[in-house]
Amino acid sequence: MESAQKKDVPVVTVLDPKFKYEVAREPGGENIKYCFQCGTCTSGCKVAEFDSKYNPRKIIRMVILGMRERVLSGDFIWLCATCYTCHERCPQDVRIPEVMNALKNIAVREGYIHPAFRAQAELIAGYGRLYEVDELANEKRTDWGLTEIPQGCPEVAEIYGITGLADLLSGGAGGKL
Amino acid sequence: MPSMLQDTGFDARIGVYVCHCGLNIAGVVDVEAVRESARFLEGVVVVRDNRYTCSEVGQKGIADDIKEFMLNRVVIASCSPRLHEKTFRTLLEKSGLNPHLLEMANIREHCSWVHYDNHEAATEKAKGLVHSSVARARLLQPLSRTKGRVVPEVMVVGGGVAGISASLYLGGMGIKTYLVEREPSIGGHMAMLDKTFPTLDCSLCILSPKMVEVAECENIKVLSYSEIEKVEGQVGDFRVQVRRKPRYVNEEKCVGCGDCVAKCPVKVKDDFNRNMGTRKAIYIPFPQAIPPAYVIDDQNCRYLTQGKCKICQAVCERGAIEYDQTSYVETIEVGAIIVATGFQPYDPRGLPQYGYGRFPNVITSLDFERLICADGPTYGKLKRPGDSQVPKRVAFIQCVGSRSVASGCRGYGLDAETGSSVGATDPKAYCSRVCCMITAKQAFMVKEKYPDAEVYVYYIDMRTAGKGFEEFYQRGRHEGIVFLRGKPGEIEERDDGCLRIISEDLDSGCILDLCFDMVVLAQGLTPPDGLVEFAQKMNLSRSEDGFLMEGHPKLRPAETAIDGIYLAGCVQFPKDIPDSVAQAGAAAAAAAVTCSKESIEIDPLGPVIDEALCIGCKLCEMLCPYGAIKVELTDKGPKAKSIEVACKGCGVCGASCSTRAITMKHYTDSQLTAQAKAILEVV
Ligand SMILES: Cc1cc2nc3c(=O)[nH]c(=O)nc-3n(C[C@H](O)[C@H](O)[C@H](O)COP(=O)(O)OP(=O)(O)OC[C@H]3O[C@@H](n4cnc5c(N)ncnc54)[C@H](O)[C@@H]3O)c2cc1C
Ligand code: SF4
Ligand code: SF4
Numbered sequence: 001m002e003s004a005q006k007k008d009v010p011v012v013t014v015l016d017p018k019f020k021y022e023v024a025r026e027p028g029g030e031n032i033k034y035c036f037q038c039g040t041c042t043s044g045c046k047v048a049e050f051d052s053k054y055n056p057r058k059i060i061r062m063v064i065l066g067m068r069e070r071v072l073s074g075d076f077i078w079l080c081a082t083c084y085t086c087h088e089r090c091p092q093d094v095r096i097p098e099v100m101n102a103l104k105n106i107a108v109r110e111g112y113i114h115p116a117f118r119a120q121a122e123l124i125a126g127y128g129r130l131y132e133v134d135e136l137a138n139e140k141r142t143d144w145g146l147t148e149i150p151q152g153c154p155e156v157a158e159i160y161g162i163t164g165l166a167d168l169l170s171g172g173a174g175g176k177l
Numbered sequence: 178m179p180s181m182l183q184d185t186g187f188d189a190r191i192g193v194y195v196c197h198c199g200l201n202i203a204g205v206v207d208v209e210a211v212r213e214s215a216r217f218l219e220g221v222v223v224v225r226d227n228r229y230t231c232s233e234v235g236q237k238g239i240a241d242d243i244k245e246f247m248l249n250r251v252v253i254a255s256c257s258p259r260l261h262e263k264t265f266r267t268l269l270e271k272s273g274l275n276p277h278l279l280e281m282a283n284i285r286e287h288c289s290w291v292h293y294d295n296h297e298a299a300t301e302k303a304k305g306l307v308h309s310s311v312a313r314a315r316l317l318q319p320l321s322r323t324k325g326r327v328v329p330e331v332m333v334v335g336g337g338v339a340g341i342s343a344s345l346y347l348g349g350m351g352i353k354t355y356l357v358e359r360e361p362s363i364g365g366h367m368a369m370l371d372k373t374f375p376t377l378d379c380s381l382c383i384l385s386p387k388m389v390e391v392a393e394c395e396n397i398k399v400l401s402y403s404e405i406e407k408v409e410g411q412v413g414d415f416r417v418q419v420r421r422k423p424r425y426v427n428e429e430k431c432v433g434c435g436d437c438v439a440k441c442p443v444k445v446k447d448d449f450n451r452n453m454g455t456r457k458a459i460y461i462p463f464p465q466a467i468p469p470a471y472v473i474d475d476q477n478c479r480y481l482t483q484g485k486c487k488i489c490q491a492v493c494e495r496g497a498i499e500y501d502q503t504s505y506v507e508t509i510e511v512g513a514i515i516v517a518t519g520f521q522p523y524d525p526r527g528l529p530q531y532g533y534g535r536f537p538n539v540i541t542s543l544d545f546e547r548l549i550c551a552d553g554p555t556y557g558k559l560k561r562p563g564d565s566q567v568p569k570r571v572a573f574i575q576c577v578g579s580r581s582v583a584s585g586c587r588g589y590g591l592d593a594e595t596g597s598s599v600g601a602t603d604p605k606a607y608c609s610r611v612c613c614m615i616t617a618k619q620a621f622m623v624k625e626k627y628p629d630a631e632v633y634v635y636y637i638d639m640r641t642a643g644k645g646f647e648e649f650y651q652r653g654r655h656e657g658i659v660f661l662r663g664k665p666g667e668i669e670e671r672d673d674g675c676l677r678i679i680s681e682d683l684d685s686g687c688i689l690d691l692c693f694d695m696v697v698l699a700q701g702l703t704p705p706d707g708l709v710e711f712a713q714k715m716n717l718s719r720s721e722d723g724f725l726m727e728g729h730p731k732l733r734p735a736e737t738a739i740d741g742i743y744l745a746g747c748v749q750f751p752k753d754i755p756d757s758v759a760q761a762g763a764a765a766a767a768a769a770v771t772c773s774k775e776s777i778e779i780d781p782l783g784p785v786i787d788e789a790l791c792i793g794c795k796l797c798e799m800l801c802p803y804g805a806i807k808v809e810l811t812d813k814g815p816k817a818k819s820i821e822v823a824c825k826g827c828g829v830c831g832a833s834c835s836t837r838a839i840t841m842k843h844y845t846d847s848q849l850t851a852q853a854k855a856i857l858e859v860v
Binding site for chain 2: 034036037038039040041042043044048049055057085086088089090091092093
């Protein structure tokens with residue numbers, strides 16, 4: 001365990017100085033080390049305004065310090081809305097939303113997938129889209145003179161197989177969160 | 178005797194010295210291997226390696242070898258010739274050899290420093306460079322240096338506090354000095370400031386006595402409203418063409434009574450007051466201007482643009498108005514030039530998220546100086562531009578245009594009046610160095626004038642290194658200025674005109690959502706307008722940050738790579754007034770050293786023209802960037818002639834001559850080919 005909880009104060013006793021290089025090697029994470037903690041990202045972040053769990057500056061700080069477990073297992077890295085406001089303004093060109101993607105990619109490989117994302121992935125695997133197309137919808141389409149939409153999408157399932165996403169979802173992986 | 182050994186009729190006897198430079202070279206390059214690889218090269222008589230070749234011991238070793246082995250060529254593999262070529266040439270000269278029989282291989286900057294992560298490749302490259310230097314050394318010829326004259330006068334370009342100080346130092350030493358200023362008055366940015374940190378003395382009260390001193394010093398001639406058109410020549414002997422713009426007012430006759438201003442019917446925005454007030458078409462930028470003469474703004478004068486008016490001429494009792502003045506070029510000869518063209522404040526329209534130019538109550542630090550200044554558009558009352566109310570809550574935002582590698586939003590900035598996009602520039606990566614103290618000062622001044630006002634400063638880091646600076650910053654905190662760590666992402670203007678800033682307060686961990694009556698953006702300092710073209714005219718290099726490059730970042734901060742041209746003030750990098758004045762002193766001293774010489778030795782580089790081959794085609798004349806080669810009519814037809822004093826030895830003529838009539842001294846075709854061949858053999 002890299003951190004223990006003393007009442008509600010997080011006490012960190014072990015830091016992994018290599019974590020930041022790991023993130024920097026991941027596509028999207030290249031510029032993470034440039035951050036000089038100015039707070040511009042958080043000041044304009046619409047998610048941070050609503051949810052104190054999400055603070056892009058702090059997440060980057062935690063990565064640079066090397067709180068590997070805490071970051072990868074946290075659900076906060078999944079909260080970025082990828083609006084790119086911070087990306088536009090960050091004076092050090094850290095490309096925060098892309099850093100979040102890099103972190104999510106590492107997290108998934110480590111077996112952490114946020115339940116909401118997991119549910120979405122499963123929906124897409126089944127229907128090829130984020131919602132089910134039912135009989136009623138196709139009846140309406142026929143009335144309007146549109147072609148019917150197939151209800152399943154085996155090609156997507158195939159892509160899941162090739163990319164290894166299927167294994168991630170069905171195997172134990174992804175279940176840690 | 179040594180001089181006979183130089184004769185090319187003799188075989189070359191070369192000594193090769195490979196330097197460790199402590200661990201600078203030896204930490205990466207295998208110095209012994211490089212030394213051994215040169216041992217059996219043709220002409221090499223002795224090879225050695227030294228810990229420090231430039232040291233007394235190192236130099237003595239070479240001098241002894243020259244005697245003992247009767248060396249007639251020396252190859253030194255060490256640092257850049259920029260650093261030590263002079264040292265070693267002097268050594269050769271003292272040892273009885275012609276100084277041009279030296280060849281240096283730069284195995285530090287070109288090998289160990291750039292390839293620090295690949296020792297093997299660095300060593301191989303060093304061998305290649307040493308072999309090629311030996312090949313060239315075999316073909317080196319003794320050359321004799323010529324002497325150039327020294328004009329004991331100096332030109333200072335830019336009349337800000339740096340240029341003013343440099344001129345006063347030089348004038349005080351009895352050196353005739355020309356002070357060239359682009360604007361109608363000298364003074365620069367310091368003339369626009371209200372007070373100066375950390376002592377809060379009134380800026381013009383300390384600057385104007387110096388300006389008056391300039392006007393009164395008989396050794397200083399101020400050329401205001403003038404710009405440099407062209408520079409020719411070299412150290413000791415520059416010819417500078419200065420374009421004098423028409424003032425339309427005779428400087429000698431004008432007594433500054435101001436009758437003309439009262440009657441002039443044209444009112445325009447006052448650029449000296451950052452467009453916040455108005456002035457007339459005939460004006461003086463500020464009351465203490467030097468020269469104290471009025472000037473007509475020919476873009477706005479009714480007579481000069483529409484052909485009728487002449488009211489000022491009618492009211493001027495001294496007959497000083499001269500509408501028929503035209504611009505002309507004056508050529509001035511000087512021995513040295515000091516460049517002190519200052520800076521330009523960053524235009525925050527490049528960062529549209531802060532709304533400068535769109536929201537009237539978002540201003541810059543320079544705007545603030547004019548607003549709070551007794552001589553400014555509001556006579557020193559801090560009235561915000563939007564509605565002339567005195568703000569109760571003021572915010573300052575630091576690092577606007579500094580410390581940022583993100584590209585700004587080029588062209589997105591909107592002009593307040595026209596609504597059109599303006600070509601705003603990118604923010605800069607460097608720290609502008611003075612803005613933290615500027616804000617500390619301005620925040621303090623708000624509190625001083627309006628003790629009840631709330632003042633907040635948003636910052637990333639506060640940098641207050643300097644004599645009395647940290648103390649001043651702490652004093653501001655004690656006075657109640659609130660410093661907030663965390664940079665805001667944007668400013669929003671609410672319907673009631675208030676300016677809303679959301680930020681993360683890093684210290685409390687809270688998100689702050691605050692409203693202000695006025696926001697001051699601490700704009701960074703950027704290179705002055707037109708510096709790119711100016712540097713080209715002077716042949717000066719700029720550093721990555723866009724400012725002019727100094728001769729050496731530590732040891733020659735007031736010099737440039739061009740002998741005889743010196744730097745002072747912000748044109749080298751952002752700095753405050755004391756540092757600008759200090760550098761002006763250094764530049765003045767360096768220029769005075771140049772002017773004190775009776776003559777200057779000129780490197781004998783340049784073209785040798787074989788008249789038999791020259792067909793007078795003039796290609797070289799057209800291409801030479803220094804006007805140093807001219808085709809003249811001789812009794813054998815038109816032939817190219819070199820003008821030695823103007824030539825910088827760049828080699829363009831030699832490379833371009835289609836009949837190969839031109840050979841460059843010290844860089845002959847055979848020398849360069851031998852050098853290239855030797856490198857290719859190693860690779
Ligand atoms: C808002 C603000 C507040 C400041 N407050 C303080 C303070 O309180 N204390 C302090 O120590 N420092 C302060 N500074 C910094 C101070 O202004 C500079 O240190 C100082 O002005 C530098 O002087 P300079 O002569 O190098 O440049 P400048 O003042 O910029 O002068 C350069 C001169 O060269 C002229 N010029 C430019 N290009 C050419 C050309 N091509 N040909 C001829 N002439 C040319 C310009 O017209 C100008 O007159 C402040 C700066 C700003 C922006
Ligand atoms: S805006 Fe960029 S530099 Fe500033 S804290 Fe966020 S990531 Fe770091
Ligand atoms: S991209 Fe993500 S981190 Fe950046 S402002 Fe938008 S939601 Fe916040």
